[in-house]
Amino acid sequence: MIQHQHWEDSIRILVTDEQHHGSIQVFIPHRTEDKPLDGAADALIYSLWVDEAHRGHEVAKHLxxxxxxxxxxxxIAxxxxxxxxxxxxxWVLHWYERLGYEEEALGHQCSTLLKRL
Ligand SMILES: CC(C)(COP(=O)(O)OP(=O)(O)OC[C@H]1O[C@@H](n2cnc3c(N)ncnc32)[C@H](O)[C@@H]1OP(=O)(O)O)[C@@H](O)C(=O)NCCC(=O)NCCS
Incomplete structure (x- = not known):
């Protein structure tokens, strides 16, 4: 299921798999100043989650x-x-890197990565 939500400041997209075992969200801001990584990205993927009972079966990969x-x-590019x-x-950070995301901003125990689609 893919749901587009039209907010005043953004478009938000919610993606769930067909079995409802997991979900992922996307934030596409309207304003340039809200764009992630100081404008280097047009959208942010966040809140990837798979139910513990269903992990390790490529649900996250498909999401x-x-x-x-x-x-x-x-x-979006x-x-x-x-x-x-x-x-x-x-290992999640390393998985993102295998998917082609590159670390752009490093913080204490956190990181923001960028990918050209
Ligand atoms: C991270 C998470 C979404 C992965 O979900 P999943 O459906 O089990 O993942 P998949 O089966 O699709 O596997 C994705 C990749 O991670 C690897 N992977 C999966 N479980 C792993 C584990 N326990 N240890 C190491 N690697 C693992 C897989 O091999 C795969 O990599 P590959 O495609 O290069 O082989 C899930 O563990 C989760 O919800 N964790 C808690 C929330 C979280 O950390 N979210 C990420 C926010 S940044």
């Missing part, structure tokens, strides 16, 4: 592919994704 496909369809070590293990 990520669906989110990126939808962004391309919307004409550059997308950012955030990783936070307080909520997410290090």
């Amino acid at each position: 990520m592919e669906a989110a990126e496909r939808e962004l391309k369809r919307c004409g 550059n997308v950012a994704i955030s990783w936070d070590g307080r909520d997410s293990p290090l």
Whole structure:
């Protein structure tokens, strides 16, 4: 399921898999000053989550592919994704890198990565 929400400041997209085991969200701001990575990205992918009972079966992989496909369809060329070590293990950061995301901004236990779609 792909739901587009039209907010005053942005378009937000919610993607869930067909079995409702996980979801991912996308934020596409209208204002240049709200764009992630000081304007280097046009959208932010965030809140990737898969139910614990259904992990390890490529649900996240398919959610990520669906989110990126939808962004391309919307004409978005550059997308950012955030990783936070307080909520997410290090292997997730390495997985994002395998998907083509490159670290742009590093913080304490957190990172923002950029990919050209
Ligand atoms: C991160 C998360 C979404 C992954 O969901 P998932 O459906 O189990 O992931 P997938 O099965 O699609 O696997 C995605 C990749 O991670 C790897 N992976 C999955 N589980 C792993 C594990 N426990 N350890 C190391 N790598 C793992 C897979 O091999 C795959 O990589 P590959 O395609 O290069 O082989 C899930 O663990 C989760 O919801 N975690 C808590 C929230 C979170 O951390 N969200 C990310 C926010 S930044």
